[in-house]
Amino acid sequence: MSHWHHFRVWRGDQGGGKLEDYPVEVNEGEVVLDIIHRLQQTEANDLACRWNCKAGKCGSCSVEINGKPRLACMTRMSTFADDEVVTVTPLRTFPVIRDLVTDVEFNYVKAREVPAFAPPEGVAPGEYRMQQVDVERSQEFRKCIECYLCQNTCHAVRDHEENKEAFSGPRYLMRIAELDMHPLDAADRKDMAQDDHGLGYCNITKCCTEVCPEHIKITDNALIPMKERVVDRKYDPIVWLGNKLFRR
């Protein structure tokens, strides 16, 4: 059940590069990462590509396939027409190292700037008590595999290099939301989301949610609630009171 497919892969480094054409054999059930591996094993031994688990769990093989941010291991070849050219390029928002590998250090820097979980005082290990319904909100965000597809696609940085300093991106704003919603976290995180991590740059176009391979509702469940909390506190005590009295 194998057939030949036209692949185009971006090859190059910081200095520049170009799309190269490869005719490749594709077998039943294969994903884009299988094809990249086939190229490495045959005509392009030095083709650089990150990958680890090949099961959509580690978030290493993030690339852009026909312009869409995707995990190469979860993109099945059967989703393309036989005569459709499949173009694989590196994530556009981060500097290229080589071929499909980009420098994702931005994300590690931002991760370090989010203050860690603050354990509740006077609660010994083993004494933590939380209800399932209360942990589920943060658990949704902890499904994140840190593939950085949301960071890559968010136009606040994708098209605006200059915003990288002030804006942490959906992944780390969601991390703040996750900690804020943690039933036992002792820190206050509303101001930091707005002041230190650029929550205001997000204009809820939901691009991050669309590309999330874990189907986390980043915008609806993390970013918008965070914005509401910030607004409540910062600008509009009446809305805050109204929300308290009538909506919840």
Added chain:
Amino acid sequence: MDRNVETHEYDVVVIGAGGAGLRAAIEARLQGKRVAIISKSLFGKAHTVMAEGGCAASMGNVNPNDNWMVHYRDTMRGGKFLNNWRMAELHAKEAPDRVWELETYGALFDRTKDGKISQRNFGGHTYPRLAHVGDRTGLELIRTLQQKIVSLQQDDHKVTGDYQSHLRVYHECTITELLKTDGRIAGCFGYFRNDGRFVRFDAPAIVLATGGVGKSYQVTSNSWEYTGDGHALALRAGATLINMEFLQFHPTGMVWPPSVKGILVTESVRGDGGVLRNSEGKRFMFDYIPDVFKEQYATTEEEGDRWYTDPDNNRRPPELLPRDEVARAINSEVKAGRGSPHGGVFLDIASRLKPEEILKRLPSMHHQFKELADVDITKEPMEVGPTCHYVMGGIEVDPDTGMSSVPGLFAAGECSGGMHGSNRLGGNSLSDLLVFGRRTGLYAAQFSEGARPAVAREDVDAAVERALLPFTTAAEQGENPFVVQLELQKCMHELVGIIRKEDEMEMALKKLEDIATRTRTVVVEGHREFNPGWHLALDLRNMLLVSLCVAKAALERQESRGGHTRDDFPVMDSDWRHILLVCSALGEDNVELTRKEQIPMRPELFDLFELDELKKYYTGEELGGHRA
């Protein structure tokens, strides 16, 4: 080519950034040491994320009858009493504290009704024991530890103004040599994957936490990283490996489509009620309950089914036997012609749980099958078969400190040996890496306060030459490293796989000899920047060395036990139980095997078992010390 070597100095260097490595680094930092973590992949991507089902710890949150002694007994039984009993004891005693500690780092496990950490059933565990988060427990573990590292870096930042002043992650960095001076660890040498520059870390204490060896097999749940680096580094540094014949073939890997063959299907499917059926629709596991487990498992489907709701008055279904038993049973069914269309058997959860229950408890499995195989597990059964998953064997260490026979060299997690004996229980790997990650971090920190041997210049030069070998001596007739790797995988899969025979393993050893020659002359094209061909050429050396250990030990052990099944010696033999097979390096790419006696279990631990059970495993004269 650029031969410059960047140099860093630390108290403790941890090689490997999975659960064991991160927990070791956290502990060493908490002891006040300057610590480096070296990771082949990006920080946070380690193979630990693949662990699905949970982390075993006898907290007793779901069944109060659980305690460390029950967990200890289960672990020893699972390993067929070949385990290092002291490690199993420490593991069972310390696992609950290690799990509770994770909550103080921010982990969010699933909860019981009274708000405690929920625990689920798993193969070989008497009570519900696995702390979990749906079926993505490994991700929770790695993320929690990663975030704790960040938290420690934030503490350092407050003092020094530099996040990385005392705890730094060097990711996408591969270590190729351990450096010794006067018989002690002095440092290690390697390269950065992204630009190929060389680096050396000088440190008196090194913790190996590099995981397993599965990439030497064709069908495996392991990623490219699992090339036995720590095993091979330790061997070359003069340390020993034990129990290398014991490989765990997880009973349920995906079998179709071909490109995902081997990817793990969590044991939680069975823990939560899933059953195995052959092509005739029969729940065949009832035919495969071995004598040693007869008393603990249900003999009828009715009793097995009642167990899920009333575990105190019924015995568990045989689908939850230890993994080695289930893997062999599936293998036999397929061989007997009762397999599924793509050479596996059926794992059915659809007829056992409501769709919404399945989505809640097994979301990753639903996602994985839907996206990769077009199978909706809430409606149809999965097709599954054995996949190479875990190596029980590893670096021989002192059970309390985790130090190998080389002073200053420690090992924790999958790359260490002994804890799991001949077969690991599901859920015991995550707890293993927390318990022994912490211990090695602690003792490596203490050890680093002693002498600091200087790295010898000529050792570094030699390491540089060795790393460049694939470029410089690539003979004209040299081969593509990917081709040699495929051949190695095929050889191990076909000749030293789940069922083993003497003549096949002898053939494997001959082939490995040939592969060794070819490994030395593989050709690498191009440059040193993120060059997968070069990376593989260097990793191949390690894969070859550990494959030799597996093949030689497997040929030597003339019995079947846990993760070692001999077609020509199908029975477990008590005379082999107390014998450990020890591998040590013989030159660059060969190993020699010696036998060693297992130290007898401490009397009060021995007395935790009934004499009747021990009789199944021990020889008559070994039973003399029992209380009975």
